Amino acid sequence: MNDKTEAEIFAEWTAMERRIFLSRLSEREKQDFLYRWDFWARPEQRPPPGDWPIWLIMAGRGFGKTRAGAEWVRHIAEADAGARFALVGANYAETRTVMVEGESGLLSIALPDQRPVWEPSLKRLTWGNGAQAHLYSAAEPEALRGPQHSHA
Structure with missing residues (x-):
């Protein structure tokens, strides 16, 4: 084998x-x-099988945590028009520069014709099918009150 x-x-x-x-x-x-993540990803970078409420990747620098998370978001967003994500980082600037605009961020990993629309003033990404991701800062936890998210 x-x-x-x-x-x-x-x-x-x-x-x-x-x-x-x-x-x-x-x-x-x-x-x-x-752009075929299921081909390029290492097994430990892929989501675990089954129905799980939390997926934790505890790993060091260079493991590919950002890429694995971005690919998980992309996979769900492209398949589910009703998906609503909360992308939470230490602060807004970090969330934006790493999760959205970084080399392993959501804008970089998507096929060019399937990239979500990035609206920085609204702190929002919107995929062609209507799925959305909103950016939040852990420094402002009250901002998470109210909006309904299907994934975080």
Whole structure:
């Protein structure tokens, strides 16, 4: 039995084998392949199976916590038009620069034609299907009172 991920196996191919594989894909398929998190993610970066109320990733720098969280949000938002997320960080600036605009943030990980609309003045992201994410600061916990969120 092979315990390697698809991405690890792909990485072991020779440069020529990878070029041949990629040459057989259309431009759209190449783009989709690049953004296919279920292929690139390590097993520990994927959500746990089953119905769970809390998913905690306790890991150090470089693990990919931000990316794993952003991909979880993206997956739900693209599948559920009614999803409403609360994105909470230490402060608004950190939430914005890491979770939304960062290299592993929601704007960076989405396919270009599926990126949510970012409205900084409203502290809101809106996906094409209507799903939304609102940004909050842990320094202002009262701001979370009132709005209804399906995920946080």
